Amino acid sequence: MSYIFAVANQKGGVGKTTTTVNLAAALAAQGQRVLLIDLDPQGNATMGSGVDKRLLKTSVYQVLLGLASLAEARQFSETGKYDILPANRDLAGAEVEMVDLDYRETRLKQALAPHGADYDFVLIDCPPSLSMLTLNGLCAANGVIIPMQCEYYALEGLSDLVNTIKKVYANLNPDLRIIGLLRVMFDSRSTLSNQVSAQLEQHFGDKVFKTVVPRNVRLAEAPSYGIPGVVFDRSAKGAQAYLAFAVEMIERVKTF
Ligand code: ADP
Ligand code: MG
Numbered sequence: 001m002s003y004i005f006a007v008a009n010q011k012g013g014v015g016k017t018t019t020t021v022n023l024a025a026a027l028a029a030q031g032q033r034v035l036l037i038d039l040d041p042q043g044n045a046t047m048g049s050g051v052d053k054r055l056l057k058t059s060v061y062q063v064l065l066g067l068a069s070l071a072e073a074r075q076f077s078e079t080g081k082y083d084i085l086p087a088n089r090d091l092a093g094a095e096v097e098m099v100d101l102d103y104r105e106t107r108l109k110q111a112l113a114p115h116g117a118d119y120d121f122v123l124i125d126c127p128p129s130l131s132m133l134t135l136n137g138l139c140a141a142n143g144v145i146i147p148m149q150c151e152y153y154a155l156e157g158l159s160d161l162v163n164t165i166k167k168v169y170a171n172l173n174p175d176l177r178i179i180g181l182l183r184v185m186f187d188s189r190s191t192l193s194n195q196v197s198a199q200l201e202q203h204f205g206d207k208v209f210k211t212v213v214p215r216n217v218r219l220a221e222a223p224s225y226g227i228p229g230v231v232f233d234r235s236a237k238g239a240q241a242y243l244a245f246a247v248e249m250i251e252r253v254k255t256f
């Protein structure tokens with residue numbers, strides 16, 4: 001059985017894709033078998049894994065609509081050393097096209113079902129919304145990783161996300177739980193960042209990962225080369241944090 005984790009936060013630009021790509025590559029570097037699923041029509045995780053979204057013949061879109069199997073659509077990320085189910089703009093249409101399909105919230109879950117033994121970790125990069133695509137991610141997953149910036153409005157958005165996760169848990173997916181909150185783009189010199197960080201620890205206790213990912217320009221540069229940050233410049237502070245995060249994750253799942 002694999003650990004299937006959705007990386008979710010309905011806000012854009014909070015580090016979901018950076019977290020998914022770097023955690024995938026860092027887990028792979030630890031010898032874990034990893035599948036990354038790009039559920040965002042922007043295809044940033046696809047490009048960041050060195051797979052050109054403009055050249056896809058099959059993608060997660062066909063898989064969700066039942067036009068291709070996961071085995072047909074997945075590719076290998078040479079730079080990250082993990083499998084990826086890629087995405088591009090086609091996926092934007094899936095939202096509407098799935099409306100008429102039966103069990104539309106669980107299309108991804110069904111597609112993954114035959115592959116329980118193929119991977120140690122499946123990481124799902126969700127789009128910045130609480131849409132049908134994110135719902136598919138949350139229904140397929142057994143855990144949610146929430147990356148967040150430690151700023152005032154981050155806490156406001158968090159309650160919407162937590163409520164959505166509770167609803168999915170109650171109505172659609174009793175296996176779902178919050179694995180943890182990951183502090184990203186952290187600026188240790190900022191008083192506000194430190195205050196919000198302390199509030200998070202107070203409120204969520206050990207649901208807050210110990211690893212803190214600093215703001216680090218090398219992580220932002222890596223995607224334009226199609227290389228995960230942890231591979232692009234392993235010694236950079238941001239890469240080191242994601243490598244440590246993978247180790248923390250492997251330890252954490254042992255307690256499940
Ligand atoms: P999301 O997927 O939530 O929209 P991204 O992972 O794409 O967010 O991150 C948004 C932007 O911030 C991207 O340009 C990314 O390169 C940059 N970024 C993400 N994490 C960091 C970090 N720790 N340090 C510096 N830049 C970061
Ligand atoms: Mg993204």
